[in-house]
Amino acid sequence: MIREIQCRSCASCSTEEVINLGEQPLANNFLSPEFLGLPERRFPLGIVVCTECWMLQITDLVPPVDLFSQYVYFSSYSEAWVVHAAACAARYREEFSPGHVVEIASNDGYLLRHFADHDISHLGIEPAANIAKVARAKGVETRVDFFSEKLARDLVSEHSADLILANNVFAHVPDTNNFVAGLKVLLTADGHAVMEFPYAVEMIGQGEFDTIYHEHVFYFTLTSLEPLMARHQMRITRVERTPMHGESLRIFVRHDSHRADETVASLREEEVRLGVGSTAFYQDFASKAEVTRSQVDDQFREFKAKGQRVAAYGAAAKGSTFLNFCGLTVEDIEFVVDRSPHKQGKLMPGTLIPILSCEELGNRAPEVTLLLAWNFADEILGQQAGYREAGGKFLIPIPEVRLA
């Protein structure tokens, strides 16, 4: 029986299933080995699309307390991301000369420190207390909280912002109307809110099913965002595509007294041409994921037949979704490497594969490494030139399954 799921943006009940990835553990819940053997909670994972406003969204929400208690994502452990943050900050300082900057989900201060270092007044909002502490130590003023309309009202007298930044958080907040209402409250009349998130047109087109995990509630397109913004008298005035996290979309949002430029009209036309506002656009996505799973399965059968040892690279949420959907476990993959020391020594959720430091690729020399962080393929293949020269191969699963 198909459940009725109400759209979290427009409240319509006409939603259609796009993909069902089965019951999965929380993708960022890296387990300490002492919990091995205890039952791990699993929740249904899948997405639907609203046929009224075309918002793509997760089927089942997980309470935020469960999500954030073990949160260990530190932005500063990806070099590409750190470089990206510095470049963005320099550009925004130049372009907007902000008087006061607020960043939502400011993490360890990876972005705001580039404003703090220039003595620009700022405030970071970060729900994880341990991560906020790291930010404060870098001189980044940080408040431990979730962003909401209520928080915006509490902050507006002291922290009304002419620049609001929100990278990879907008799509994670279930009450999206409340989030946009908060932007409306906190943004000055001439201000800009700049937000980045994975672009769902790219995800659907390239079969990037591992972009889906419980914390990632929405999968945004311009088609679905414009009515959401309009509902709160806000407008997307510019759009840009960036190569981060697969391919991301960066939107500039202002009060609706401001006009949109030609980048918005051009992306809107492109989405119309692709049929983003029709069910046809979404219908091959699930079968694409099945093809990837069966090709990966074939590859692993071959590795086993040849007696080859396999590791994986990248203990991120997308890796967890990928491994759990493909049914790969510690029987198939000896270990996963990751640069973050906060993840090393823990186990991947669901699959229980141990997480080790990147040096172990060289030390243990598995014949093949499944690249779960395929979105950083260039950076990682460059860093692992030694492993490859010694005969190691990477299995890159998305957008096409290939060995490199």
Ligand SMILES: [Zn+2]
């Ligand atoms: Zn809707």
